[in-house]
Amino acid sequence: MALAKLEQLSKSVVQGPSLVTGAQPTKDWMDTPAIFKEGNFAYPAKKEKVEYLNSQDGLNFPNARIWSPDEDDWKLPEGWEKTIIDGLKERLDKFRSLKIFMDCCVRCGACADKCHFFLGTGDPKNMPVLRAELLRSIYRNDFTLAGKLFGKMAGAREMTVGVLKEWFMYSYQCTECRRCSVFCPYGIDTAEVTMMLRELLHLVGIGINWILEPVSNSNRTGNHMGLQPHTFKDNVDFLAEDVENLTGVKVNHTFNRKGAEILFITPSADVFAEPGLYTAMGYLALFEQIGLDYTWSTYASEGGNFGLFTSNETMKKLNGKMYAEAKRLGVKYILGGECGHMWRVLHQYMDTMNGPADFLEVPKSPITGTVFDNAKSTKMIHISEFTADLIRHGKLKLDPSRNANVMPTYHDSCNPARAMGLMDEPRYILDHVVPKWVEMPENTIREQTFCCGSGTGLNTDEIMELRMRSGLPRANAVKHVIDKHDVNMLSCVCAIDRATLSSLMDYWNPGCGVCGISELVGNALVMDNEKRAMGYGADGTESELPDGFRTMV
């Protein structure tokens, strides 16, 4: 389906009859079925990917088949209802969060207009409360006294194919961004609900390809892109050459090197596609300048973890590579690149799932001597923490004027903001690497930040209109600072953002670029023995290339 023209969508968002625009639906939500048509669903996982994953130890991906959501028959396995209800029971016993969140909601509605999907689509079932009710209604029916006694009157309903279809539709119109949980008086986190829904759906063979293909790639080749070791190395080598072409400094980087002090892991998207490439160049330049004893790994060549969007078992299996590789190479600790959901996994899940990392040491910056006590158990630190510390100790010579062409604002990625509390480190770095930058309005940044609209594996092209709608709140806040302060760059610390915000800006705010913080660091960095490539201005005068790394690719 072709993406609607900007004027069309702009009108439709504001004027189309929806809850957001003032229309009250006449039919009860339980009587409103989910209808799939080309453009409103992400394509289902390919049969061979599901089969491959199901063949892996510790993973369970049954019912591999060719199917499509817009067909009536989803080819569900015999007895699927029991599988779902048993699966729900198992998860109620395993996750207190699920039980509490099923029981405590009072439907006060505080979460309703906090969701970017609701604001962009006006679909009532995208109100976080209603998304949760999709599951809660089944929970009531099978697990609560009131539901058993009073049925529909108590908001309960039986599990049917229709319900299952709703689950699929709306658990893949949620990016697990947690914005609603900030406003909920009981901290009910829709991300938890969506995770459970997605896990349950996988039990009967329902999943999307944009998630399961990266998952299987990551499992086999070490990264989402499916880059094999030599290709991964080639890509990084190219970036290193580009850094040399710009700065005149040869980059000495290594792969799978035993005995390195630090293992560096970043999302593979950074070595694969613009504008992440520039961020990766920033890392290479920075590490070269400070003479960091570090290595890349081709085996653990993915920071991201689409297992987070699949099931806790998958997340654990993929994440396990990081410690396994750190142990094999004998490094002291791990340094992680800029990525949002990757850092939710590293911060909130890794140590629990695959720790204790007692073979590693508490991270200590070899340049400043700072000991990162905040990561003393996990032994993995964020590049923004590492860089901010370098700047604080005056270990970097930075020339913000090299970023003079850039007028950035800063997008807090959902997970660093709401599942980690990493907000001021990137801001501190920004203060030192650009001449000036501005904040977006306060209801759209920090813990109230809006998702790019395409997180949790939804950055696939077949649902572009949905993505543009759900990204509208973010895009709109950027537009505000574009109009007011001539912002031309949206900086962030997330690889998914670098990809998805680029599409989002191209659509809503053409002309506004997207970059990683480390790109700006690399550009501003004055390196020892550098010999910057020069360009010629319109008047023939020679000067440094104003777009830095961006001139290179």
Added chain:
Amino acid sequence: MKYAFSFLAVIALVLIAWLGSQIPGMQYLFGVAIPYLAIMIFLGGFVYRVVQWAKSPVPFSIPTTCGQGKSLDFIKQDKLDCPTKTSEVVARMFLEIFAFRSLFRNTKSELHEGPKITYESSRWLWMAALLFHYSFLVIVIRHMRLFLNPVPHWLQFLDFLDAGAMLQVGAPLFYATDAAILLGLLFLFGRRLVNRNVRYISLMNDYFPLFLILGIVTTGILMRYFIRTDIDIVNIKELLVGLVTLSPVIHGDIGSIFFIHVFLVSTLLVYFPFSKLMHMGGVFMSPTRNMANDSRAKRHINPWNDPTIKPHSYAGYEDEFREFMVDAGIPVEKELPPKKDEE
């Protein structure tokens, strides 16, 4: 429809108690047996629910961080919204439970032509919720004077304050909380009708407790200010003190309004543990709020962590890609086997 049904259900409860308590001898059912049963179901049910929650572990550390976390010494931590110490978590929980802090953050979003989305602070829900809950709390506490003999001084003082006794003359004194809880309830009900989003999500489960509590408040106010005899009060106090001391007696006449009031309260007690009203207990146990954001400094243990889930092994990876790796100059654990033509 849903609210009409809930309303009728409460009316039915009122009728049951009204008619039932007229039948001679039934006063004991409505005044003694049902309240005892209700309080037992309430206590038992409440404990059961909390135990049920507690039985499920918290496998992962999932606080929602609403401010800067603890990291470098020159980055200021938001201790309240991103706590790392127990004392900070307690402070966060205290404000959540006693000041409804998350609701205080509430904003209202609006979509305008352009498109342009605006957000403005919206604290009406927060105010009504505070008004309702605190009035309810004070009313419950001051009802203790009916169960205790003699009435403790602090309770008399609370009563005095609530009635604003220094400002009023005449009897009976009007309680500020009676007005406040009514206001709160009416607002909470009104927004379920008027606010489009809330109207669409509201269930019977949401209207019923509102009407039930409204019924309790209304009968209480009627009893105190309008349908009132002094004989009633003496007999009621005797009954209630008797209930507490496990020697209940009913002497003389007590008006039906009392039995209606008590029956509605009993219904609320029975309904409580099996409904959303359990948010009262759940708010203490919500993992996104009551956990410290220290999961990189301290390992959180998952009791059902499955140690058999291992990553795809490096050995397996190298076996598949060894040739490419050697060609590309990437170090390997096992060298390639010698080529056949060299043998």
